[in-house]
Amino acid sequence: MLIIKNLHAEVEEKEILKGIDLSVNAGEVHAIMGPNGSGKSSLASVLAGRKNFHVTRGEVIFKGKNLLDSAPEDRAREGLFLAFQYPMEIPGVSNINFLKTAIAEIRAHRNLPPLEAKEFLRMSREKQKLVEFDAQLVNRSLNEGFSGGEKKRNEIFQLAMLEPELAILDETDSGLDIDALRIVSKGVNKLRSDKNAFIIITHYQRLLEYIVPDYVHVLYDGRIVKSGTKELAMELEEKGYDWLKEEARGKETRERATI
Amino acid sequence: MPNDNEIIDNIANKEYEFGFVTDIEMDTAPVGLDESTIRYISEKKNEPEWLLNWRLKGFQAFQREKLPEWQNFPMPSIDFQKISYYAAPKSKKKYDSLDQVDPELLATFEKLGIPLSEQKTLAGVAVDVVFDSISVKTTYKEKLAELGIIFCSFGEAVQEHPELVQKYLGSVVPYSDNIFAALNAAVFSDGSFVYIPKGVRCPMELSTYFRINTENTGQFERTLIIADEGSYVSYLEGCTAPMRDENQLHAAVVELIALGNAEIKYSTVQNWYPGDKEGKGGIYNFVTKRGICKGDHGKISWTQVETGSSITWKYPSVILQGDHSTGEFYSVAVTRNRQIADTGTKMHHIGRNTRSRIISKGISAGHGNNSYRGLVQIGPKADEARNFTQCDSLLIGDQCGAHTFPYIESKNNSATVEHEATTSKIGEDQIFYLNQRGIDSEKAVALIINGYAREVLNQLPMEFAVEAQKLLSITLEGSVG
Numbered sequence: 001m002l003i004i005k006n007l008h009a010e011v012e013e014k015e016i017l018k019g020i021d022l023s024v025n026a027g028e029v030h031a032i033m034g035p036n037g038s039g040k041s042s043l044a045s046v047l048a049g050r051k052n053f054h055v056t057r058g059e060v061i062f063k064g065k066n067l068l069d070s071a072p073e074d075r076a077r078e079g080l081f082l083a084f085q086y087p088m089e090i091p092g093v094s095n096i097n098f099l100k101t102a103i104a105e106i107r108a109h110r111n112l113p114p115l116e117a118k119e120f121l122r123m124s125r126e127k128q129k130l131v132e133f134d135a136q137l138v139n140r141s142l143n144e145g146f147s148g149g150e151k152k153r154n155e156i157f158q159l160a161m162l163e164p165e166l167a168i169l170d171e172t173d174s175g176l177d178i179d180a181l182r183i184v185s186k187g188v189n190k191l192r193s194d195k196n197a198f199i200i201i202t203h204y205q206r207l208l209e210y211i212v213p214d215y216v217h218v219l220y221d222g223r224i225v226k227s228g229t230k231e232l233a234m235e236l237e238e239k240g241y242d243w244l245k246e247e248a249r250g251k252e253t254r255e256r257a258t259i
Numbered sequence: 260m261p262n263d264n265e266i267i268d269n270i271a272n273k274e275y276e277f278g279f280v281t282d283i284e285m286d287t288a289p290v291g292l293d294e295s296t297i298r299y300i301s302e303k304k305n306e307p308e309w310l311l312n313w314r315l316k317g318f319q320a321f322q323r324e325k326l327p328e329w330q331n332f333p334m335p336s337i338d339f340q341k342i343s344y345y346a347a348p349k350s351k352k353k354y355d356s357l358d359q360v361d362p363e364l365l366a367t368f369e370k371l372g373i374p375l376s377e378q379k380t381l382a383g384v385a386v387d388v389v390f391d392s393i394s395v396k397t398t399y400k401e402k403l404a405e406l407g408i409i410f411c412s413f414g415e416a417v418q419e420h421p422e423l424v425q426k427y428l429g430s431v432v433p434y435s436d437n438i439f440a441a442l443n444a445a446v447f448s449d450g451s452f453v454y455i456p457k458g459v460r461c462p463m464e465l466s467t468y469f470r471i472n473t474e475n476t477g478q479f480e481r482t483l484i485i486a487d488e489g490s491y492v493s494y495l496e497g498c499t500a501p502m503r504d505e506n507q508l509h510a511a512v513v514e515l516i517a518l519g520n521a522e523i524k525y526s527t528v529q530n531w532y533p534g535d536k537e538g539k540g541g542i543y544n545f546v547t548k549r550g551i552c553k554g555d556h557g558k559i560s561w562t563q564v565e566t567g568s569s570i571t572w573k574y575p576s577v578i579l580q581g582d583h584s585t586g587e588f589y590s591v592a593v594t595r596n597r598q599i600a601d602t603g604t605k606m607h608h609i610g611r612n613t614r615s616r617i618i619s620k621g622i623s624a625g626h627g628n629n630s631y632r633g634l635v636q637i638g639p640k641a642d643e644a645r646n647f648t649q650c651d652s653l654l655i656g657d658q659c660g661a662h663t664f665p666y667i668e669s670k671n672n673s674a675t676v677e678h679e680a681t682t683s684k685i686g687e688d689q690i691f692y693l694n695q696r697g698i699d700s701e702k703a704v705a706l707i708i709n710g711y712a713r714e715v716l717n718q719l720p721m722e723f724a725v726e727a728q729k730l731l732s733i734t735l736e737g738s739v740g
């Protein structure tokens with residue numbers, strides 16, 4: 001579904017991603033961990049097409065097509081979804097109208113007729129239930145005045161409504177209380193299928209107990225320095241990142257020496 | 260992917276939808292302004308002596324008055340001698356039925372989305388249509404008459420209800436109020452007249468549609484609305500004009516009178532031709548609008564969506580004379596290209612326990628220049644008066660300007676006056692967030708703008724809220740910042 005090859009990207013002329021390789025197949029869940037500032041959100045931004053990130057090298061193939069050529073809205077319409085680490089507030093635009101517009105645009109892109117109002121309502125009710133999202137929040141202005149946790153839950157509600165093929169969750173667990181974490185994870189697990197894939201960015205092994213990943217990757221200084229299975233997350237929880245940082249530095253020095 | 264600048268440029272190239280000209284035979288007064296012009300108009304309209312005299316006093320005031328200098332833009336020089344002050348479609352002056360209306364004229368209004376036949380009009384909306392200087396057709400008149408409601412052109416009101424006109428004309432906006440009001444008093448040609456009798460709740464929206472068509476003319480209409488004790492009316496005006504390289508002057512006057520316990524809701528969707536990208540052409544919109552709550556517990560509410568005109572200069576105001584009366588002003592003003600808007604309101608608190616609420620939302624794009632100017636005046640007897648003002652500015656791009664000039668004059672210590680103001684930009688992050696949900700940048704901006712203006716749009720009657728929302732989206736199409 002997603003193939004990232006030797007991806008380099010910079011922001012404000014500073015290189016942030018320094019050669020990322022990653023393949024994600026339908027049905028898989030990949031977790032990405034790594035210290036603050038290592039480039040996790042940047043990777044998500046590049047995949048979603050944020051303007052100020054410039055790809056300098058490498059390529060990204062999504063569903064067999066070059067992803068980097070298309071506009072952010074087209075990537076979304078093709079089925080790429082990003083649950084933001086910091087969701088934006090849009091005053092005066094009701095959550096539900098915003099979703100109606102989004103779904104209409106996505107369906108139009110796929111040459112589907114617009115959803116009937118009744119069907120939309122039914123779907124919205126069903127998904128609210130799935131992620132236990134407060135009905136009052138559905139009618140409020142998009143994220144305006146939402147608490148941190150409410151914003152995160154709204155991201156998952158949107159995810160449930162838009163049914164993307166590839167969902168990237170950027171620290172959706174940060175700011176969630178214990179109950180919410182369980183509810184959100186349950187929702188994600190229900191949405192999991194052999195047709196879609198998830199990339200889950202997190203700092204906490206706890207989330208990965210609920211949403212069990214197939215792979216865990218560690219991003220450090222713009223590179224994936226280690227990949228493994230869920231045991232790797234346990235190891236990180238115990239040992240922290242220092243041993244990996246040293247390993248990575250060692251590797252870099254060796255590489256330089258060979259050149 | 261277009262970048263910001265390209266998208267911002269696009270907005271400037273967006274064509275004005277209503278810029279066509281109707282080819283129709285007109286009866287036009289020669290250009291120029293002196294006493295004979297006024298006598299010509301008055302005679303054309305077969306007016307009584309008192310009205311001619313009132314016009315002449317207005318003309319004298321006009322000659323005395325100077326162009327204002329306090330506004331936040333250089334006043335363009337206007338050659339009042341180069342304007343024709345009267346233009347009416349030839350053929351019959353008054354239409355008894357639609358068959359007598361020139362088909363070309365009917366077609367024009369169809370094109371503008373204002374069908375003149377009652378079967379086709381929006382359900383529950385009565386329309387008066389003013390084409391250049393003349394009211395063309397008023398719908399649903401008979402139906403309203405059954406309730407004692409008078410809704411007709413100003414000219415007709417002068418003929419058929421002279422006592423009402425004479426009693427209230429100039430009682431809120433005197434002919435000497437300012438140079439544009441004086442000019443209007445001298446040369447006003449037509450407009451709408453509304454009277455709602457005691458205790459009657461007008462069952463439908465009343466609306467007037469203004470269209471400037473003829474070259475080198477000005478439009479000087481006058482609207483007078485009287486809501487008798489305990490009555491209610493909601494009134495809406497809309498307007499468009501052809502695209503021309505010359506600036507055309509629109510100097511209207513609106514007077515509202517709400518007696519005790521009466522309520523008037525007055526809404527405007529202003530879409531005069533705004534001029535082109537470089538600021539060539541467009542309507543000079545210099546308008547005086549004022550209402551008075553004469554009796555206790557009256558209410559006047561102004562709502563305006565201002566998207567057109569090259570210059571907008573208007574301050575719909577309320578004189579809160581009766582105790583416990585309420586004045587409201589809700590405004591969205593959009594300026595793009597080289598458009599200028601200097602608009603706001605005045606709330607004069609005279610009576611006890613009077614309230615006013617001002618919500619102003621300015622949106623500036625391109626090289627637009629948007630100023631809010633407001634005065635809240637609390638008189639010595641206005642015990643416990645309250646005002647709340649919220650004044651927001653939204654900037655799109657970095658070439659535009661937004662300014663606020665709030666004035667407060669309080670002569671009563673028991674009054675409460677609150678003022679809040681914000682300035683914001685449409686953030687790239689907000690647009691990206693919407694992009695990421697499959698919404699393109701144009702639609703994203705439209706969503707954000709409509710969200711920003713929501714509080715004001717919500718005040719409009721339903722049928723027009725949808726139109727206004729579309730108008731905002733179209734006006735700002737491509738204006739990503």
Ligand SMILES: Nc1ncnc2c1ncn2[C@@H]1O[C@H](COP(=O)(O)OP(=O)(O)OP(=O)(O)O)[C@@H](O)[C@H]1O
Nearest residue numbers: 011012016034035036037038039040041042043052
């Ligand atoms: N717009 C920007 N301008 C300048 N630097 C940026 C910008 N965006 C990101 N960076 C820098 O890129 C680096 C990677 O940031 P990124 O947000 O991707 O980290 P992260 O791995 O998501 O961290 P965290 O775990 O704290 O969320 C940081 O050093 C950050 O300061």
Ligand SMILES: [Mg+2]
Nearest residue numbers: 040041042085
């Ligand atoms: Mg991050």
